[in-house]
Amino acid sequence: MRLKRRDLLFIMAGTGLSFLSVSRLFAESGFDLGLQAQEFLAKGKFDQAISILKKGVKIDPQNEWLWGLLGRAYFQKKDMRGALDSFRKVLVLNPEDTYSRMMVDIITQKPVPPKKIEKKELTPLEKKALQEEQEVFARLKGDKGLGYHIRRIVLDPGHGGFDSGAVGLHKLQEKNVNLDVAKRTAAILNQKDSQLKIFLTRTEDYFVPLSARTTTANQYSADLFVSFHVNANRNRRPRGMETYFCSEKASSKEAARVAAFENSVIKLEKNELIKKGYVNIEEILFRFERKRYWQAGGKVASYLQTVLKHELPLKNRGIHSANFYVLRRAKMPSILLELGFISNPDEEYLLRQSDFRHKLALSVAKGILSLKTVKI
Numbered sequence: 001m002r003l004k005r006r007d008l009l010f011i012m013a014g015t016g017l018s019f020l021s022v023s024r025l026f027a028e029s030g031f032d033l034g035l036q037a038q039e040f041l042a043k044g045k046f047d048q049a050i051s052i053l054k055k056g057v058k059i060d061p062q063n064e065w066l067w068g069l070l071g072r073a074y075f076q077k078k079d080m081r082g083a084l085d086s087f088r089k090v091l092v093l094n095p096e097d098t099y100s101r102m103m104v105d106i107i108t109q110k111p112v113p114p115k116k117i118e119k120k121e122l123t124p125l126e127k128k129a130l131q132e133e134q135e136v137f138a139r140l141k142g143d144k145g146l147g148y149h150i151r152r153i154v155l156d157p158g159h160g161g162f163d164s165g166a167v168g169l170h171k172l173q174e175k176n177v178n179l180d181v182a183k184r185t186a187a188i189l190n191q192k193d194s195q196l197k198i199f200l201t202r203t204e205d206y207f208v209p210l211s212a213r214t215t216t217a218n219q220y221s222a223d224l225f226v227s228f229h230v231n232a233n234r235n236r237r238p239r240g241m242e243t244y245f246c247s248e249k250a251s252s253k254e255a256a257r258v259a260a261f262e263n264s265v266i267k268l269e270k271n272e273l274i275k276k277g278y279v280n281i282e283e284i285l286f287r288f289e290r291k292r293y294w295q296a297g298g299k300v301a302s303y304l305q306t307v308l309k310h311e312l313p314l315k316n317r318g319i320h321s322a323n324f325y326v327l328r329r330a331k332m333p334s335i336l337l338e339l340g341f342i343s344n345p346d347e348e349y350l351l352r353q354s355d356f357r358h359k360l361a362l363s364v365a366k367g368i369l370s371l372k373t374v375k376i
Contacts, residue, residue, distance in 0.1 A: 030060030037069055046077040064093040068100060075103065081113050150371055152197045154217040156227040156326065157182040161207030166232030168348035175205065177351050178228040181339065184361035192369055214329040224300065225334035227326050229262065230351060232343040239344045240315030243305040244336040245297035246328050247321035258338065259322035289331065296333035300371060304335065307367035312359065314340055337364065
């Protein structure tokens with residue numbers, strides 16, 4: 001039996017019983033639980049009110065009144081995270097609720113503690129995956145290097161198609177420089193070492209999503225991934241070359257700026273769909289492996305930059321790290337080259353010259369071929 005509010009008021013008027021006493025005589029609805037919670041709130045018993053209101057919103061999740069009471073209970077208990085989540089739920093149900101909006105504004109004026117994540121017991125499949133993770137991590141940790149030879153290389157000409165990349169003062173487009181230098185590098189590598197297998201993420205002027213570039217390298221089981229770019233800055237004075245590898249945090253503000261620019265094209269791509277409850281064992285294992293890949297990428301970046309600074313007439317800006325989307329999913333050592341500043345008029349002029357592009361390609365190829373003698 002479910003009691004309506006009008007019936008409850010009628011019973012109370014005839015019996016003189018309290019809300020709490022009457023509501024317990026009948027099957028509890030969300031409304032009944034809300035009335036009980038109100039009495040606990042009035043008595044300052046916030047834990048009891050919260051417990052009851054949690055049951056109430058579970059029974060009636062679309063009841064904004066219950067969510068509002070829950071927000072008040074959390075707020076009185078000084079649980080700002082719970083209060084904020086509850087009042088935001090009210091605004092989802094009723095965007096015109098001025099009280100809840102006011103409470104959200106008040107609460108967010110100060111830092112709010114992060115949500116507490118309840119640890120759930122692992123399923124047998126998850127336990128098996130965790131065991132495999134630990135075995136892989138132990139094996140990788142025991143090795144001094146990744147212990148493989150560079151035989152398959154994926155060269156990635158950055159940008160392409162409608163994504164021009166950076167554009168120089170005299171309208172030179174980064175996408176065209178990247179493609180030309182990458183193709184020249186591939187040709188030189190094929191000529192110098194017939195045992196190498198060289199692949200390109202694009203061979204013409206078309207757009208390739210960032211995620212697809214790394215996927216290509218993974219599908220080819222590449223031993224090395226090299227992404228070609230040229231730099232740019234609003235200030236036209238910066239010049240020189242630098243090499244990047246992947247890391248969770250940028251090594252400097254400038255590295256963060258470069259990564260933000262290179263990652264900005266992600267807004268043109270569709271978001272990946274993730275199924276809730278789906279356990280991807282390969283993904284779990286990769287979380288452990290990628291640290292080793294990123295460390296190896298740092299060694300490659302350092303070695304290649306050393307070769308480039310001796311081969312090219314460009315300022316040596318060193319090696320840096322940042323969270324590049326095009327690198328973070330690679331299951332091999334990966335680096336990103338910034339071969340000059342297209343925003344610098346002098347370097348834009350150089351980048352326009354066929355001879356200079358060939359010199360860039362020769363230098364990159366020499367660095368890559370030199371890596372065959374280095375254990376990374």
